[in-house]
Amino acid sequence: MDEILKVDGLCRSFGEFQLKDISISLPRGYIMGFIGPNGAGKTTTIKLIMNLINRDRGEVLIFGKDNIKNEKEIKQRIGFVYDENYYYDFLTLKEMKNIIAPFYRDWDEAVYQRYLKIFELPARKKIKDLSRGMKMKFSLALALSHGAELIIMDEPTSGLDPVFRSELLDILRSEIQDDNRGILFSSHITSDLERIADYICFINNGQIVFSQTCYELREKYLLVKGPLELLNETVRQFMLNVKENDFGFEGLSDQPEKIRRLLGNHALYEVPSLDQIVLYTVRRDKCVAFN
Amino acid sequence: MRIILSNASPDPIYEQIRRQIQGHILKGELQAGDALPSIRSLAQQLQISVITTKRAYDELERDGFIETVSGKGSFVAEQNPDLLREKRMSLIENRMAEIVKESALLGLGLEELQQMLELLYKEV
Numbered sequence: 286m287d288e289i290l291k292v293d294g295l296c297r298s299f300g301e302f303q304l305k306d307i308s309i310s311l312p313r314g315y316i317m318g319f320i321g322p323n324g325a326g327k328t329t330t331i332k333l334i335m336n337l338i339n340r341d342r343g344e345v346l347i348f349g350k351d352n353i354k355n356e357k358e359i360k361q362r363i364g365f366v367y368d369e370n371y372y373y374d375f376l377t378l379k380e381m382k383n384i385i386a387p388f389y390r391d392w393d394e395a396v397y398q399r400y401l402k403i404f405e406l407p408a409r410k411k412i413k414d415l416s417r418g419m420k421m422k423f424s425l426a427l428a429l430s431h432g433a434e435l436i437i438m439d440e441p442t443s444g445l446d447p448v449f450r451s452e453l454l455d456i457l458r459s460e461i462q463d464d465n466r467g468i469l470f471s472s473h474i475t476s477d478l479e480r481i482a483d484y485i486c487f488i489n490n491g492q493i494v495f496s497q498t499c500y501e502l503r504e505k506y507l508l509v510k511g512p513l514e515l516l517n518e519t520v521r522q523f524m525l526n527v528k529e530n531d532f533g534f535e536g537l538s539d540q541p542e543k544i545r546r547l548l549g550n551h552a553l554y555e556v557p558s559l560d561q562i563v564l565y566t567v568r569r570d571k572c573v574a575f576n
Numbered sequence: 577m578r579i580i581l582s583n584a585s586p587d588p589i590y591e592q593i594r595r596q597i598q599g600h601i602l603k604g605e606l607q608a609g610d611a612l613p614s615i616r617s618l619a620q621q622l623q624i625s626v627i628t629t630k631r632a633y634d635e636l637e638r639d640g641f642i643e644t645v646s647g648k649g650s651f652v653a654e655q656n657p658d659l660l661r662e663k664r665m666s667l668i669e670n671r672m673a674e675i676v677k678e679s680a681l682l683g684l685g686l687e688e689l690q691q692m693l694e695l696l697y698k699e700v
Contacts, residue, residue, distance in 0.1 A: 314616075316625065458619070462617065480624055481623075481624075498627050499628065
């Protein structure tokens with residue numbers, strides 16, 4: 286399999302927080318959604334991939350090449366969108382673009398101008414006068430205008446309205462029509478990822494919980510609901526986490542077949558949403574609440 | 577080609593796509609040699625992930641309904657006429673099974689059902 290991004294055994298610790306043995310693999314032509322609660326290590330992992338901070342151990346291969354040894358060449362081919370605005374606030378969009386564009390060998394002014402138009406970005410306005418959504422569109426326009434093969438985005442949809450989020454997903458869909466590309470994007474708005482991501486990578490407490498295709502996830506987990514009488518020790522064994530109230534229980538199982546065989550028609554089964562998978566998993570780990 | 581996806585269905589999206597394309601082929605709405613949309617453009621239009629449409633196509637290919645020529649795309653495969661007839665028969669059988677179930681719920685007897693069928697058959 287031709288991998289556009291391969292992360293192997295990546296580790297990094299900061300005081301109490303530890304990123305442990307992170308391994309991710311994204312084949313060319315696909316989109317990976319990177320999810321997890323705040324503070325789980327998403328941004329740290331992305332910064333390590335981009336070599337913005339030093340790693341303690343592990344390896345990152347982008348386009349099959351080491352991300353540190355070949356940093357300059359690799360970064361020509363990556364479109365990167367940060368979660369915050371790192372541009373000079375006091376410049377206009379045009380001035381900022383004129384600073385960034387020359388760094389890229391394959392900068393395509395026509396593509397950039399097209400995105401300005403699509404996003405309705407005012408080239409003569411100062412960056413500080415843009416709304417949050419506009420700033421995001423500006424970063425996106427810069428990231429998509431130099432023929433990047435790998436697009437990496439850290440929380441591109443947070444704080445944005447549903448209309449823009451849906452526009453962004455449409456843009457990503459058209460970018461991935463080229464099967465030579467790959468997209469990694471982190472988000473805690475899982476509904477954005479649910480329909481677009483081919484692979485979902487879930488990180489919690491600095492560790493990968495799973496990294497799988499979207500349909501494997503649907504088969505791996507099952508949401509079970511039923512009356513309290515059903516909830517005995519055996520049933521609990523097959524559940525990751527159970528919520529109980531006076532009228533019944535609801536829980537997530539990662540052993541769907543065993544649960545179905547055990548409870549038969551007495552319980553109600555649903556395919557869990559990504560949100561539900563995250564919630565039940567994070568709660569079990571007694572981590573901070575998922576926002 | 578029509579493909580309508582339901583988010584409320586317990587069937588996974590790839591299965592819904594697979595079944596609908598298979599249905600078009602069995603009904604003859606898609607003929608041998610007809611080109612199918614590319615995996616990527618189908619995903620874009622249906623607003624779903626690429627890997628989901630890929631799985632649907634992979635299964636259709638495994639079952640001999642379509643063929644993929646690398647660099648050219650996917651096409652409806654030449655169907656063996658006997659096999660096709662058998663597959664279509666089994667489709668009819670499945671539908672009849674549904675009708676029988678529904679009738680039983682209504683308390684409709686075999687004779688009444690046969691009469692209905694006879695009437696309908698003559699009308700065609």
